[in-house]
Amino acid sequence: MNLEELKKLKDKAQRQVALREGNKKYRVVFSMGTSGIAAGAREIMTTMLDEIDKRGIDDVEVAVTGEIGLVDAEPMIRIEEASGEKVTYAKVNAADARKIVTEHLEKGKIVEGLAVGKVKE
Amino acid sequence: MTPPTSFKLKTLVPAVKAELFTDASECEITGCYISDLLSDVLAHAKPGVLWATVQTHRNVISVACTKDIPAVLFVCGRKPEAEVIKEAEEAGVILLGTPLTAFAAAGRLWESGLHE
Amino acid sequence: MLEELSLHILDIGMNSLAAGARKLEVAVIENTKRDWLIIRLRDDGQGMDAETLQDVLDHRASSKKGRKKNIGLGLAFLQQTSEMCGGTFHVASRPGQGTTVTASMRLSHIDRPPLGNINSTILTLSARADVDVQLHYRSDDQTFHFSSQEGKPHEPRRTQEAQR
Numbered sequence: 001m002n003l004e005e006l007k008k009l010k011d012k013a014q015r016q017v018a019l020r021e022g023n024k025k026y027r028v029v030f031s032m033g034t035s036g037i038a039a040g041a042r043e044i045m046t047t048m049l050d051e052i053d054k055r056g057i058d059d060v061e062v063a064v065t066g067e068i069g070l071v072d073a074e075p076m077i078r079i080e081e082a083s084g085e086k087v088t089y090a091k092v093n094a095a096d097a098r099k100i101v102t103e104h105l106e107k108g109k110i111v112e113g114l115a116v117g118k119v120k121e
Numbered sequence: 122m123t124p125p126t127s128f129k130l131k132t133l134v135p136a137v138k139a140e141l142f143t144d145a146s147e148c149e150i151t152g153c154y155i156s157d158l159l160s161d162v163l164a165h166a167k168p169g170v171l172w173a174t175v176q177t178h179r180n181v182i183s184v185a186c187t188k189d190i191p192a193v194l195f196v197c198g199r200k201p202e203a204e205v206i207k208e209a210e211e212a213g214v215i216l217l218g219t220p221l222t223a224f225a226a227a228g229r230l231w232e233s234g235l236h237e
Numbered sequence: 238m239l240e241e242l243s244l245h246i247l248d249i250g251m252n253s254l255a256a257g258a259r260k261l262e263v264a265v266i267e268n269t270k271r272d273w274l275i276i277r278l279r280d281d282g283q284g285m286d287a288e289t290l291q292d293v294l295d296h297r298a299s300s301k302k303g304r305k306k307n308i309g310l311g312l313a314f315l316q317q318t319s320e321m322c323g324g325t326f327h328v329a330s331r332p333g334q335g336t337t338v339t340a341s342m343r344l345s346h347i348d349r350p351p352l353g354n355i356n357s358t359i360l361t362l363s364a365r366a367d368v369d370v371q372l373h374y375r376s377d378d379q380t381f382h383f384s385s386q387e388g389k390p391h392e393p394r395r396t397q398e399a400q401r
Contacts, residue, residue, distance in 0.1 A: 006374060006381045009356045013363060013385060020366035032361065034310045035187070037248050038160035038239065046357050064364045066255045071187055074164065159314065160239040180238075180313050187310070 015053055016062075024082070025059040026105055031076040033067030039074035047094045048077075051101040060105060073116065079104055088117040127151045128235060130192055130215065133171070136229040139194065142206050142216040148191035152237030153230055155223050159184050166190060170237070171230070173223050177201040185214045192216070196223045238318045241353025242276060245318065248311035249278050249338055250362045250370070256282030256336065260369045261362065265352065267344060267376040273324075274344045274352075276315075281335040290330050315340050322346035359383065 030036070030045045045062070052060055068076060073090035077100065080086045087110050089100060096114055103109045110118070127149040134141075151169040156162050157176050166172060168189035174181065177199050185193055192215040195201060200218055201209075209216045219226050239245050246263055253261045258280035266275040285293065293312060315338070316326040324342035342349050355372070363370045363385035370385040 003376075003379055003381055005356065006372075006383070009359060009372070009383050010387070012356065012360055013383070013387075016360060016363070020364060022366075030361075030364075032247070032251050034248050034314070035163050037244050037251075039164035042244065042247055042354075042357050042361055045361055049360070062364050064251065064254070064361060066251055071163065072168070158238065158240065159317075160244070178317050180310075180317050183310055183313060 016049060018058060019049070019052070019060060019062045022061050024061040026082075027061045027063060027080040028105075029063045029065055029078040029080065031066075031068045031074060031078075032064040035067065035071040036074045036076065041075040044075045044077070044092050044094065044097045047097045048101055051098050052105065055101065055106060057101070057105055086117075086119045087115050089114050090116045126234065126236075127169075128233070130171070130217075133230060133233055133235065134217065136233045137194065137217075137219045137221055137226045139217040139219050142195075142201060142218060143210050143214070145210065145213065145215050148215055150192065150235065153227065153235055154190075155227060162188065162190075167237075171235075173226055175199050175223070177205060179205045179208055181205070182208045182212050182214055185209075186212050190214070194219060194226065196221060196226055238314050238321070238350070240350055242274075242318075242350050243353040243355040243358040245311070245315045245340075245350075246276060246278065246355070247358040247361055249315060250358070252311060253278065253280035253282050253336065254362065254365060254368060256280060256284070258282035258335065258368060260371070262371045262373065263359070264373040265355065265375070269344060269377055272344045273341060274349065275339065275341045277337065277339045279335065279337040284332045284334045284336055285330040286332050290328060294328060312338065318342065318350065322349045359385070 030041055032041050070076065075092045077089045077092055078086055099111055103111050130148050130150050131146065133150060149169065150171045152167060153173060154162060154166040154170045155173045157174050159180055162172060162184050166188050170190055171192050171194055172185060172190045173194045173196050175197055177195055181193055182205065195218040198220045201216055206216060250261055260281045262279045264277040312328065319326040319340040319342050322342035323346055324340065327339045328336065330336040359370060359372050372383040374381040
């Protein structure tokens with residue numbers, strides 16, 4: 001195990017402190033149960049966080065949740081808006097993750113074709 | 122979209138010289154998935170497939186249940202422990218074994234018409 | 238089993254969060270001389286009584302027909318990996334006192350998965366602002382310690398009115 005790699009952990013954690021705070025326009029919830037992890041959800045989350053950081057988007061809170069129960073649709077992400085609307089994306093790959101950031105989080109446009117559910121409360 | 126062709130497990134048994142470990146033996150098979158990494162099966166196998174593996178650990182049963190995999194084929198002559206067979210029976214998962222390698226078994230299944 | 242040990246850690250760490258943990262300590266200890274790798278996760282979540290723990294370890298919830306939500310599969314996977322690599326696996330838990338999962342394995346075992354991207358795992362678990370996720374890493378003579386609560390911004394200063 002490379003100690004140099006571990007040291008980067010502190011820097012990265014620092015950059016993500018703001019993402020843990022609530023009361024943001026968007027809340028991005030990652031499905032991180034066993035099936036999600038097996039399907040690569042951790043990498044999808046890392047990709048999205050990198051993209052959010054790169055674009056300087058700060059109106060986002062991130063969260064993780066356990067098994068949703070839809071084993072065949074993982075990796076899954078749910079975007080919750082302050083307005084009450086919730087959009088679920090399924091079978092998200094790295095390219096999709098970046099698109100969700102640029103289209104949905106930056107421009108407010110739902111990525112059709114990737115979204116599997118939309119609920120307004 | 123046309124649904125995949127389905128085969129009765131019993132029709133595939135002779136092709137792979139399979140031996141049944143569980144009492145249950147009837148189910149419909151719509152494809153085959155070969156993997157020895159449980160997380161890979163969890164992520165990629167489709168419901169209804171015959172899962173071919175060398176892994177005989179009881180976790181195989183849990184994963185088969187989670188993925189709606191009706192039958193597991195142990196290749197290379199592997200045999201599950203009695204405890205694993207009992208769990209499979211309780212869970213409704215059919216277990217079979219073949220002396221063939223995964224490659225040879227796959228070839229025979231393909232020749233039998235299983236193409237998914 | 239999972240491809241990387243750090244994915245096992247993530248999986249089990251998520252159980253801790255679900256159990257309401259406010260503190261999660263992850264220890265990874267590598268000893269090349271004795272050829273051991275030990276992974277320990279300790280949380281201060283709600284814990285489990287003996288019966289629940291046994292159900293989880295037997296993964297009864299997941300062996301019933303049909304898909305079921307389960308906590309046991311992640312533990313079962315790590316247990317399988319430990320045992321496959323010549324090691325041991327143990328879970329200790331008490332209601333109200335949290336849970337400790339300890340997995341050991343032969344460092345040089347050919348089937349031992351690599352540790353993998355532990356940073357990603359810790360960062361993912363650290364998404365919860367109210368949970369202190371700690372990593373203690375020790376490899377022979379090197380050590381590293383991380384806490385997700387380090388460098389947390391100070392409480393905002395009270396306004397002058399409030400202070401009077």
